[in-house]
Amino acid sequence: MEKTMDTEQNTLMSELIQGKELTKQLSNPSSSPKTRQLLIQKILSTYEKALSVLNSGASPVDRKLNNNITILASPYSFPKCSPTNEALDQDCKDQCHSKDVYKKRKTMARWTEQVKVCSGTGLEGPLDDGYCWRKYGQKDILGASYPRGYYRCTHRHAQGCLATKLVQRSDDDPTIFEVTYRGRHTCSQNTRLAISSALSTKEGAKDKQSRYHHQQEPEDKVKQSKEFMIHFGTELKVKTEDLDNKEEIFPSFSFPQTSITETENMEHDIFKDSMMEMENNFMGSFSPSFLSPTTSESNYFSVSPCHMNNSFGLDQTVRTPESGITEIISTPNSVTNSPTVDLDFSLIKVDFDPNFPDNLDYFS
DNA sequence: ACGATTTGACCCCG
DNA sequence: CGGGGTCAAATCGT
Numbered sequence: 325m326e327k328t329m330d331t332e333q334n335t336l337m338s339e340l341i342q343g344k345e346l347t348k349q350l351s352n353p354s355s356s357p358k359t360r361q362l363l364i365q366k367i368l369s370t371y372e373k374a375l376s377v378l379n380s381g382a383s384p385v386d387r388k389l390n391n392n393i394t395i396l397a398s399p400y401s402f403p404k405c406s407p408t409n410e411a412l413d414q415d416c417k418d419q420c421h422s423k424d425v426y427k428k429r430k431t432m433a434r435w436t437e438q439v440k441v442c443s444g445t446g447l448e449g450p451l452d453d454g455y456c457w458r459k460y461g462q463k464d465i466l467g468a469s470y471p472r473g474y475y476r477c478t479h480r481h482a483q484g485c486l487a488t489k490l491v492q493r494s495d496d497d498p499t500i501f502e503v504t505y506r507g508r509h510t511c512s513q514n515t516r517l518a519i520s521s522a523l524s525t526k527e528g529a530k531d532k533q534s535r536y537h538h539q540q541e542p543e544d545k546v547k548q549s550k551e552f553m554i555h556f557g558t559e560l561k562v563k564t565e566d567l568d569n570k571e572e573i574f575p576s577f578s579f580p581q582t583s584i585t586e587t588e589n590m591e592h593d594i595f596k597d598s599m600m601e602m603e604n605n606f607m608g609s610f611s612p613s614f615l616s617p618t619t620s621e622s623n624y625f626s627v628s629p630c631h632m633n634n635s636f637g638l639d640q641t642v643r644t645p646e647s648g649i650t651e652i653i654s655t656p657n658s659v660t661n662s663p664t665v666d667l668d669f670s671l672i673k674v675d676f677d678p679n680f681p682d683n684l685d686y687f688s
Numbered sequence: 689a690c691g692a693t694t695t696g697a698c699c700c701c702g
Numbered sequence: 703c704g705g706g707g708t709c710a711a712a713t714c715g716t
Contacts, residue, residue, distance in 0.1 A: 370709070458692065459692075459693060460707095460708070460710095461707070462693090462710080463694085463695095463705090463707075463708095465705085465706075466706085474707065476708090487706095490707090553708060690716090691714105691715090691716090692714080693715090694712080694714085695708100695710100695713095695716075696707100696709105696711095697710090698708080698710100699708080699709090700705100700706090700707085700708100701704105701706090701707105702703105702705095702707090
């Protein structure tokens with residue numbers, strides 16, 4: 325166990341150091357755009373690895389891997405991973421009185437992601453974020469042209485998982501869905517993903533397709549066809565962090581004491597740029613793959629974990645029962661579909677011991 | 689038959 | 703009192 329920690333720390337350190345070095349290189353004005361892009365990607369990679377170690381699990385961003393979009397893993401970390409919020413959530417769990425609902429609402433970790441869907445087909449919707457959601461309401465919101473969808477974890481009753489999310493389609497850009505997550509998943513069913521080879525088969529893709537509708541856009545009237553397109557050319561981004569606990573914007577991703585603010589700013593700039601570049605270059609190089617029937621199929625690695633907990637996914641997916649964190653994110657095969665981009669997305673894979681089923685003590 | 693979604697009613701807060 | 707969030711009965715889909 326101690327060894328595990330040591331290893332994690334070493335990994336963390338090396339990743340951070342590497343990131344630092346890469347960042348230095350990035351600041352070299354003489355480097356070519358391509359080089360810079362690679363550097364950015366590598367930096368992202370190191371951050372992700374570091375995050376993985378720190379979190380011992382996936383952040384919501386990581387979860388996006390399920391959506392093929394892995395590439396845009398966000399630099400931000402989430403409040404949900406912080407011990408503080410962990411405690412808050414635990415509180416919430418402990419006192420599940422209906423009257424506390426509103427109080428809980430205030431204290432629960434909350435963060436927003438912007439999910440952009442650029443399918444071009446006009447068919448899209450909230451993507452699978454790796455968890456099983458059940459819609460429990462929809463409401464027209466004042467000033468918003470689209471209704472807001474309310475979702476809660478499918479395992480709310482079975483396991484008392486209090487995670488919920490709101491999906492609001494953007495007024496300005498209908499291709500953007502603003503997803504606000506609340507609370508952490510405490511369910512153990514969301515053994516996400518896993519993609520696994522099983523899914524790269526036609527059966528897998530088909531299977532998954534047929535299971536897809538537990539995720540629907542608020543005003544969707546086109547669910548059928550949407551299911552088919554839902555994974556194509558979608559793009560995800562994490563937008564903001566916790567709203568109520570501002571002090572925890574980077575709760576689990578604390579850099580060494582040295583100039584944190586500077587680091588944060590750096591991050592923003594760097595990632596903003598990288599996002600842009602990645603969008604341009606990546607999408608460019610990926611699109612063909614997405615359009616290809618054969619390769620696109622292999623991109624169907626996004627699977628709702630709740631549907632796979634029996635058959636497959638166990639080998640690649642490890643979840644921590646109480647933390648709501650999925651420990652291993654399988655590397656999207658989109659990587660393999662991208663011969664032009666030399667990205668080390670193994671970062672997404674978390675170094676975690678599958679035999680270590682309960683990482684609760686990680687927080688204790 | 690069962691689980692998910694829809695949708696109007698209801699509750700709480702500001 | 704109105705708006706946002708949740709509940710729960712009705713409905714739908716498989």
